Amino acid sequence: MDFITSEVAGGVRTITLNRPEVLNAINADMHWELEEAFNQFAAAPDEHVCVITGNGRGFCAGSDLKAAVAEGRRPYPPHGYAGLIERFDCPKPFIAAVNGLALGGGFELALACDIIIAAESASFGLPEPLVGAVALGGGLHRLSRQIPLKQAMGMILSSRRVPAEEGYRLGFVTEVVPDGDLASATQRWCTEILRASPVSIRASKEIVMNGLKAPGIAAAMAAQPDDPAFQTWQNSEDAREGPRAFAEKRKPEWKGC
Structure with missing residues (x-):
């Protein structure tokens, strides 16, 4: 890996964008x-949460337009941008x-995540129209579904x-923390998720996402x-271990299956 780092510890894979x-x-x-x-994360049975962050003073400024002009555009990988x-x-x-x-693809990358934890100095935007582009990496569709439409259109068109x-008030940021607390806050979220059954966590996410495709709650x-x-x-x-551990007043031993 020349442009990212990828580390695994305690069931968490941390991927760091590394072109500061x-x-x-x-x-x-x-x-x-x-x-x-x-x-690798998706295929690993003992990895339960993936954290994405950036090295240096930026999370991700989006696509490297200079490199795209110099090298030409290449197809995206199977899972897209x-x-x-x-x-x-x-x-x-x-x-x-x-x-x-x-910004741009960096904001789209964050919007594709389930949780966004932001340092106080963080900022977000889809500035593609300023360079004659369109935010086609999911940003237009995700932002307009994750916050009120008029607020999303205001961000997109301006x-x-x-x-x-x-971003927190609009609803696409989960938590804002002081700049020096980002790592500890992220670890806190991971720890809270890892307390639960991996099967229950995965089922909860899938049921939410599939349910959003339905015309209503009923x-x-x-x-x-x-x-x-x-x-x-x-x-x-x-699903059997959870109630059993509760009845026996002990900590559950999750199998992840």
Whole structure:
């Protein structure tokens, strides 16, 4: 890996964008390195949470336009931009730990995560129209679904950069923390997730995502028993271990299956 680092500890894979000299802007090779790292996370039975962050003073400034002009555009990997934007088949949680600028494709990468933890100095935006481009890496669709439409359109059409606190008020940021507390806050979120059954966590994420495709809550709940994630959880050892441990007043021993 030349442009990212990928480390695993205690069930958490941490992927760090590592081109600080260009605010971690993504070039063609970086897309494929991210694809490989996310593939490894998705396939590993003992990895339960993936954290994505940036090295230096930026999370990710989006696409490296200078590199794209010099090298020409290459196809994105199978899971789309940054190897994550179209990764709809991974039920494990992704956390974006945003330590600075998250613009364009960097904001799209964060929006593709389940949780966004932002340092106070972080900011977000989709400035693609300023360079004659369009935010086609999921940003237009995710932002307009994750916050009120008029607020999303205001950000999209003005190319305005939004500070972390405003992102929290709008609803696409989960938590804002002091700059020096980002790592500890991220670890706190990981620890809280890891307390629970991995099967239950994966089922919860899949049921939420599948339910959002339904026309309403009644339809989503009616379809729930037939959801493969529901059935996997219902037939899992963890589903039996949880009540058993509670009744025996002990800490559950999750099998993840």
